[in-house]
Amino acid sequence: MSTTTATRRGQGRPESRSRRRVEPIFYFFLLPSLVLFTLAITVPGLVGIFFSFTDSIGIGDWEFAGLTNYIAIFSDPAILQSYLFTFGFSIVTVLVVNVIAFLLAVGLTSQIRMKTALRTIFVIPMVVSGIIIAYVFNFLFSNSLPSAGAAAGISWLETSLLANPDLAWIAIVVVTAWQAVPGALLIYIAGLVSIPGDVYEAAEIDGASKFQQLLKITAPLVAGYVVINIILGFKGFLNAYDIIVGLTNGGPGTSTRSIAMTVIAGFNGGDYAYQMANATIFFVVAVLISLLQLSLTRGRNTL
Amino acid sequence: MTTPSTLTAEELHRTEPVPAGSGRRRPGIKVERVNWPGTIILVLCAVTVLLPLYVTVSMALKTQGQAVDGNAFSFPAPFSIDGFVQAWTLTNFPVGAAMSLLVTAGTVVATIVLAAFASYAIVRNWERRLFRYSFYYLLAAMFIPFPVVALPQIQMTGRLGLDNPLGVILLATMFQLSFSVLLFTAFLRSIPMELEESARIDGATTWQTFWQLIFPLLAPMSATVGIFAFLYAWNDFMMPSLIISDPALQTLPVRQNLFQTQFSNNYHVSFASYLMAMAPAIVAYLFTQRWVMAGVTQGAVKG
Numbered sequence: 263m264s265t266t267t268a269t270r271r272g273q274g275r276p277e278s279r280s281r282r283r284v285e286p287i288f289y290f291f292l293l294p295s296l297v298l299f300t301l302a303i304t305v306p307g308l309v310g311i312f313f314s315f316t317d318s319i320g321i322g323d324w325e326f327a328g329l330t331n332y333i334a335i336f337s338d339p340a341i342l343q344s345y346l347f348t349f350g351f352s353i354v355t356v357l358v359v360n361v362i363a364f365l366l367a368v369g370l371t372s373q374i375r376m377k378t379a380l381r382t383i384f385v386i387p388m389v390v391s392g393i394i395i396a397y398v399f400n401f402l403f404s405n406s407l408p409s410a411g412a413a414a415g416i417s418w419l420e421t422s423l424l425a426n427p428d429l430a431w432i433a434i435v436v437v438t439a440w441q442a443v444p445g446a447l448l449i450y451i452a453g454l455v456s457i458p459g460d461v462y463e464a465a466e467i468d469g470a471s472k473f474q475q476l477l478k479i480t481a482p483l484v485a486g487y488v489v490i491n492i493i494l495g496f497k498g499f500l501n502a503y504d505i506i507v508g509l510t511n512g513g514p515g516t517s518t519r520s521i522a523m524t525v526i527a528g529f530n531g532g533d534y535a536y537q538m539a540n541a542t543i544f545f546v547v548a549v550l551i552s553l554l555q556l557s558l559t560r561g562r563n564t565l
Numbered sequence: 566m567t568t569p570s571t572l573t574a575e576e577l578h579r580t581e582p583v584p585a586g587s588g589r590r591r592p593g594i595k596v597e598r599v600n601w602p603g604t605i606i607l608v609l610c611a612v613t614v615l616l617p618l619y620v621t622v623s624m625a626l627k628t629q630g631q632a633v634d635g636n637a638f639s640f641p642a643p644f645s646i647d648g649f650v651q652a653w654t655l656t657n658f659p660v661g662a663a664m665s666l667l668v669t670a671g672t673v674v675a676t677i678v679l680a681a682f683a684s685y686a687i688v689r690n691w692e693r694r695l696f697r698y699s700f701y702y703l704l705a706a707m708f709i710p711f712p713v714v715a716l717p718q719i720q721m722t723g724r725l726g727l728d729n730p731l732g733v734i735l736l737a738t739m740f741q742l743s744f745s746v747l748l749f750t751a752f753l754r755s756i757p758m759e760l761e762e763s764a765r766i767d768g769a770t771t772w773q774t775f776w777q778l779i780f781p782l783l784a785p786m787s788a789t790v791g792i793f794a795f796l797y798a799w800n801d802f803m804m805p806s807l808i809i810s811d812p813a814l815q816t817l818p819v820r821q822n823l824f825q826t827q828f829s830n831n832y833h834v835s836f837a838s839y840l841m842a843m844a845p846a847i848v849a850y851l852f853t854q855r856w857v858m859a860g861v862t863q864g865a866v867k868g
Contacts, residue, residue, distance in 0.1 A: 284690055287771045291686035295679045295742060296699055302739040303706055306717035313717070320720065366610065374604040382854060383611045386618070389850040389857070391800035391818045394839045397825070398617050401624075401832065406637040440614075445861055452862040490865050501710045504802045522712035526807065529716055538716060545713040552708045 310538045320534035331539035340516060341540060344524045351431055352499035356492055358439045359446050363491070366443070367450035368476065388444035396508025399437045400424065427517040430510050434518055437505050442498065446491045453487035454480065493555040500548065624836035625649065632833035648837030656820045656838050664730055665799060665816040671734035672798035673791045676741045680790060681783055684749035685775055700750065706743040711804060719807055728810040736808065737798050744864055745790040752786045789860035792853045799846050817842040
């Protein structure tokens, strides 16, 4: 151990030192990003964690409260409900998005006509503002769908999905999936085109059917992309905010309130310190998921 | 739009069989026919993508009388631009568009310049600890969702007088930094040092080398980084709605909540307003597809 460091030091240091020193201009290149990043993200993050151990309401005097906020959070039904809703919604949406995106990607890489035009169309939802498309869908869910339901005689569709505490989440999944499919789709297309064509030719000569090829060749070879898509999607959906605000604003009641919405509500509700404890827990969850991502995708950079 | 063949399109074509009659095709293997059922299914799927957009456009062009009749899918008859005229004054569109433009342009420019600066410094001084650790530090923002630090950021921007579009530019840029630094550093590592050394032999300083050699080489990456910063800043609702305290300075997506509280039955006005807020992002996407598509794939695979 000590010898390896010694040799590395012996070889590396004088050489690089004699080669060059860091030009001052490189500090000028790097420091603006470092300083602004620290002020805009690191400091607020640390300030937030600090206040999560106090009884601050956002302004005025405060005192240390120890772990009171954290203990209270674990027995707060509103917070638990927002975690349950957010995780449940994220899991369902991840599944829906990945199934649709994978099937579309298989279709878009097969021998179809109008390939370029279709791909252009399928990516459009990604570039549309989440809150605005949620307003558009809000209109469709509250007006068009109930009248279609009435015409078809489906009773549970005759009232707006958005007004039903048990079904409003379906509308949120639909709109979130509508917007999230393109990202997953593009990643799957990249995965599918990376499979060499002769693999399929060989399988065809051996008499494999199209379905067998999909199951035995395509699926295993894009497995890495499935992992990437599931984790990227899950991380994104946990932060759900814009689309829910535009569709239900957390309602009816609090049945579709996401974690992000409870945290933000703390700003107006006066329970600043309490919601900072909530945000800190949310941060730990986000870090754990990112670490899972790193461990699952490590070594796959060559994909 | 004149060049529909994009980066991913080129990749797609690699796996397609060479068209019949081409000399490169090996004889004996039958040419795959166009997959018509697949084409038809995909066209039907594309309709579900286009339907909400069609509803937006057709509703925006209706008269007030036709807009409230409840049929979202009917064709506007007669065409009316009344919705646009009213939306223009009701949302104070010129000011809203100016604010959105300011936030978007500021975020795009700041993200490209700061990320390119930092990435260049990091890659050229990778053996120095400060620069190597800075890379991981800046990347760590990928772990931090905005809701986690939102409350302290709202307070901080308020105290510093940054509760306006400038504050949004600063925060949006910092949240875009990790993804952008990741793309830039990966690209910079692939630029051979010899290229730079030849510029140095000609007597160029680091500053000159960056602007005259490196920055132009980074252009395709800057396009990808820029379009993602554009889409984020133009479409985002959550951050401006929380950070900008003066409603007169709000961006376009935030202004649309006007129609959720007042004027909620003037559908032709609200949809005209939605359309005016969405259209710039869709148009920008149509012209920059290849960078959008490339960015999704690179971001996913490298992140």
